[in-house]
Amino acid sequence: MGAIFRKEMRTYFTSPVAYIFLAAFYLLTGFFFVNTNIYGATTDMTAVFTGVFGVMMFFLPLLTMRLFTEEKRLKTEQCLLTAPVSLIEIVFGKFLAATVVFLLGMAIYVLYIIVLVGLAGSVAMATIISTLVALLLLGASFISIGLFFSSLTENQIVAVIISLCMNVVLYMIDVLASKVSFVPIQKAMISLGFYNRYSEFTSGILNVTSIVFFLSVIAVFNFLTVRVLEKRRWS
Amino acid sequence: MIEVKNLTKQYGVKKAIDNISFTVQDGEILGFLGPNGAGKSTTMNILTGYISSTEGKALINGIDILDEPIKAKKNIGYLPEQPPLYLDMTVKEYLNFIYDIKKCKLPRKAHIEDVCRLVKITDVYNRILRNLSKGYKQRVGLAQALIDNPQILILDEPTVGLDPKQIIEIRTLIKKLGKKHTVILSSHILSEIQAVCDRVIIINKGVIAADDTTENLTSKITTDHKLIARIDAPKEEALKLIKTMPGVISVVADMEREKGVYDYEIETKEGTDLRRELFKRIVSRNWVLLGLKTNEMTLEDIFLKITMGDSVVIPKEDNSKTEAVQADSNNEINASDNAADETQNPEADSTEENTDGGEE
Numbered sequence: 188m189g190a191i192f193r194k195e196m197r198t199y200f201t202s203p204v205a206y207i208f209l210a211a212f213y214l215l216t217g218f219f220f221v222n223t224n225i226y227g228a229t230t231d232m233t234a235v236f237t238g239v240f241g242v243m244m245f246f247l248p249l250l251t252m253r254l255f256t257e258e259k260r261l262k263t264e265q266c267l268l269t270a271p272v273s274l275i276e277i278v279f280g281k282f283l284a285a286t287v288v289f290l291l292g293m294a295i296y297v298l299y300i301i302v303l304v305g306l307a308g309s310v311a312m313a314t315i316i317s318t319l320v321a322l323l324l325l326g327a328s329f330i331s332i333g334l335f336f337s338s339l340t341e342n343q344i345v346a347v348i349i350s351l352c353m354n355v356v357l358y359m360i361d362v363l364a365s366k367v368s369f370v371p372i373q374k375a376m377i378s379l380g381f382y383n384r385y386s387e388f389t390s391g392i393l394n395v396t397s398i399v400f401f402l403s404v405i406a407v408f409n410f411l412t413v414r415v416l417e418k419r420r421w422s
Numbered sequence: 423m424i425e426v427k428n429l430t431k432q433y434g435v436k437k438a439i440d441n442i443s444f445t446v447q448d449g450e451i452l453g454f455l456g457p458n459g460a461g462k463s464t465t466m467n468i469l470t471g472y473i474s475s476t477e478g479k480a481l482i483n484g485i486d487i488l489d490e491p492i493k494a495k496k497n498i499g500y501l502p503e504q505p506p507l508y509l510d511m512t513v514k515e516y517l518n519f520i521y522d523i524k525k526c527k528l529p530r531k532a533h534i535e536d537v538c539r540l541v542k543i544t545d546v547y548n549r550i551l552r553n554l555s556k557g558y559k560q561r562v563g564l565a566q567a568l569i570d571n572p573q574i575l576i577l578d579e580p581t582v583g584l585d586p587k588q589i590i591e592i593r594t595l596i597k598k599l600g601k602k603h604t605v606i607l608s609s610h611i612l613s614e615i616q617a618v619c620d621r622v623i624i625i626n627k628g629v630i631a632a633d634d635t636t637e638n639l640t641s642k643i644t645t646d647h648k649l650i651a652r653i654d655a656p657k658e659e660a661l662k663l664i665k666t667m668p669g670v671i672s673v674v675a676d677m678e679r680e681k682g683v684y685d686y687e688i689e690t691k692e693g694t695d696l697r698r699e700l701f702k703r704i705v706s707r708n709w710v711l712l713g714l715k716t717n718e719m720t721l722e723d724i725f726l727k728i729t730m731g732d733s734v735v736i737p738k739e740d741n742s743k744t745e746a747v748q749a750d751s752n753n754e755i756n757a758s759d760n761a762a763d764e765t766q767n768p769e770a771d772s773t774e775e776n777t778d779g780g781e782e
Contacts, residue, residue, distance in 0.1 A: 190522030194508070201510060266506035266566070269470040270523045271495040420474045422433075 191272070191280030195254065196287065205288050208250055212292035215242045220299050230303050230310045236318045236389045240382065243289075243326055244358060248350035250288055251333030252343045254281045255412075259341045268420070274413045282327075282334055282409055289326045293319070314391035321388030324401035325381065329354055331408035338415045357381045423448055424469065424574060424604065429478035431464050438464040439628040441478070446621075448573075451600040453619030453636070454608035461628040462608040463503055466578050469606070470500040482574060496524075499572035499603075503579055505563025509552040513543060513562055516551060517569060526570040534569070541565045541595065556583035564592070568599075575599060577607040581614060593618050649688040649696055650676075652713035653704060657684055663703060669694035683712060 361380030
């Protein structure tokens with residue numbers, strides 16, 4: 188797993204992918220931060236964190252689209268799948284690499300918080316920490332979804348578009364739920380929605396159900412990716 | 423040791439391989455021979471655990487590749503048809519990655535250097551794979567298979583894309599490796615298999631058509647009953663002379679090579695060696711014999727011969743239509759990567775035959 192993780196990290200940083208991702212992430216979150224907190228002269232970061240949901244939804248598929256599509260297209264997966272490593276190690280190594288790049292993006296929040304503390308003296312630390320936990324879970328969920336779709340196709344564009352659609356669906360599903368009159372389905376749709384759960388965190392509530400929910404999403408999609416690789420051997 | 427028992431792989435209704443069984447002993451070099459699409463790569467992909475079989479078993483040193491894939495894979499070095507290279511890496515980075523992924527325990531630097539020396543890629547060690555020539559890429563692919571010193575080497579067409587000198591080097595290397603490793607290599611080049619392998623399995627349309635030692639198979643299939651003679655003589659008279667010789671079935675004059683010089687394709691009855699008699703007759707008429715060679719059987723001939731009576735028929739006309747199959751029929755030429763030279767420059771022909779012969 189270590190080998191695959193290191194290889195993916197290397198690929199991220201020897202190609203423009205990681206740099207562009209990080210630059211875009213810093214730029215957009217910086218924009219939210221400056222606009223809301225500096226010009227608005229407030230320590231309330233809720234708006235900043237709300238904005239970043241959209242950024243992650245659109246940008247994380249760009250990090251994951253390459254991970255399996257290129258292996259398949261260049262036939263390098265033959266090298267991975269005939270090496271004495273398990274499929275779980277392969278999938279998890281890649282998942283971890285994308286997550287670490289994402290964490291590097293998140294790290295910018297430390298800077299924002301330091302700036303706020305410097306300017307205002309204090310911030311609502313509890314809210315910020317619970318939001319950062321949420322961001323981490325949310326990001327890892329988007330990454331596992333993206334990874335799954337990249338294992339399904341040889342085409343990066345296809346992978347990125349499908350992952351994006353999936354993310355948007357998970358974002359919009361609670362909005363759609365209000366239009367469904369059949370209660371059990373409505374309930375199911377609401378419980379699948381990412382956004383409500385996420386905004387709960389941004390108001391400082393660490394809801395265990397939601398934490399378990401996001402962890403399950405991560406586990407399920409990584410598991411499905413393993414199954415896709417496994418299934419290909421059998422087809 | 424590799425044991426393959428009743429292996430079948432089915433894609434939809436098509437059986438890529440059908441009930442294949444064979445055993446490879448330790449230290450044996452086994453050649454897989456067959457035209458494109460015969461099931462060579464499929465078999466190798468199953469043996470290495472890349473794909474699964476529909477039915478049957480593949481045991482690597484007694485370990486089932488499906489039951490304990492990681493343990494079995496530890497014993498195998500695999501060079502797929504297309505070397506699985508990460509093109510944005512340098513050779514150094516790539517081999518180090520392979521070293522890691524194979525969880526190799528040998529001393530890292532020394533082992534990787536040894537492998538590089540063995541396949542002669544030391545001089546490109548710090549270059550990016552994308553910029554390497556096909557031959558070097560192929561050799562890096564081979565290096566990749568050799569990392570961790572696996573007991574079994576499975577090489578899918580290892581000499582494709584190499585120049586004649588490299589081909590000879592790689593063949594020598596494989597022979598050398600065969601002393602310590604068990605090797606399976608596939609090829610559609612007959613002479614390559616003859617030069618390297620102890621034993622040959624011929625696969626056609628997913629079934630084993632022959633499984634024998636190289637000597638047996640060669641003597642069985644390359645009875646020299648086709649000759650090509652290049653003679654400086656009046657065409658009609660030469661044709662008449664050859665036709666009257668005992669044992670000749672047919673003779674055809676090819677295009678005019680030089681002024682008054684033709685290639686005569688002579689087919690004789692099996693077991694007749696016409697060469698000495700032909701030479702004498704030509705000399706006695708004061709003609710000049712410029713070249714004489716046996717027309718070795720092409721792969722198609724061998725297939726027709728071995729699979730004769732079965733449903734397997736490869737009509738000649740069809741072969742010329744599809745490029746893929748034609749590549750097989752030109753296998754000797756392809757081996758030297760000189761197809762163009764061969765057709766444009768007949769002189770190159772004889773020299774090439776010599777190199778080929780010398781190395782076998």
